Amino acid sequence: GQQVMQIPQYQHVQEGEDFTTYCNSSTTLSNIQWYKQRPGGHPVFLIQLVKSGEVKKQKRLTFQFGEAKKNSSLHITATQTTDVGTYFCAGLPQAGTALIFGKGTTLSVSS
Amino acid sequence: KAGVTQTPRYLIKTRGQQVTLSCSPISGHRSVSWYQQTPGQGLQFLFEYFSETQRNKGNFPGRFSGRQFSNSRSEMNVSTLELGDSALYLCASRFGGGAPTDTQYFGPGTRLTVL
Numbered sequence: 479g480q481q482v483m484q485i486p487q488y489q490h491v492q493e494g495e496d497f498t499t500y501c502n503s504s505t506t507l508s509n510i511q512w513y514k515q516r517p518g519g520h521p522v523f524l525i526q527l528v529k530s531g532e533v534k535k536q537k538r539l540t541f542q543f544g545e546a547k548k549n550s551s552l553h554i555t556a557t558q559t560t561d562v563g564t565y566f567c568a569g570l571p572q573a574g575t576a577l578i579f580g581k582g583t584t585l586s587v588s589s
Numbered sequence: 590k591a592g593v594t595q596t597p598r599y600l601i602k603t604r605g606q607q608v609t610l611s612c613s614p615i616s617g618h619r620s621v622s623w624y625q626q627t628p629g630q631g632l633q634f635l636f637e638y639f640s641e642t643q644r645n646k647g648n649f650p651g652r653f654s655g656r657q658f659s660n661s662r663s664e665m666n667v668s669t670l671e672l673g674d675s676a677l678y679l680c681a682s683r684f685g686g687g688a689p690t691d692t693q694y695f696g697p698g699t700r701l702t703v704l
Binding site for chain 1: 622624630631632633634637644645647648679681688689690692693694695696697698
């Protein structure tokens with residue numbers, strides 16, 4: 479079936495280091511959404527990417543959508559302790575009607 | 590605007606019982622989706638309701654069912670509970686119909702433990 483793979487599963491960084499999580503889909507996507515879930519919390523929508531090759535920035539976060547619309551990445555520059563949590567990507571397959579979530583990357587940051 | 594609310598927040602049941610979870614979407618939102626979240630499987634889509642009609646269904650057994658009322662509130666029901674049904678059940682609301690290209694807002698979830 480259609481899958482969205484996300485790597486790495488876990489990442490630990492020192493505060494100030496950069497962090498990147500990658501998302502790869504087995505099928506071409508119409509769009510991809512990114513969510514953040516803090517420990518004990520619920521997923522919170524961060525952003526949606528729609529266009530091939532699209533790049534969007536939110537302060538220290540940079541989101542990219544691949545040219546083939548099958549992969550995406552989230553890059554955090556100079557991590558802070560407030561960035562701790564699990565980051566999920568969720569892709570909508572072309573002609574699909576439901577988002578498929580990756581299993582998430584859990585980020586821990588030590589100061 | 591009030592966010593998505595889910596009740597109850599925590600629930601403990603025993604195998605074989607059934608359970609009903611409730612979700613109230615953000616005012617004005619007509620779509621409600623349900624997800625199961627477990628450490629092993631991550632977030633898995635259960636079903637989506639829009640205007641009282643089930644529009645989409647994930648790959649879960651028939652023991653999992655849902656419904657939506659005219660005020661957009663939704664309930665999901667799990668019958669004949671199994672140990673593997675222990676999970677965080679999240680609902681998410683969004684405004685639109687059609688494919689999910691608009692923002693989903695998640696509720697805090699119901700933590701179900703099956704003993």
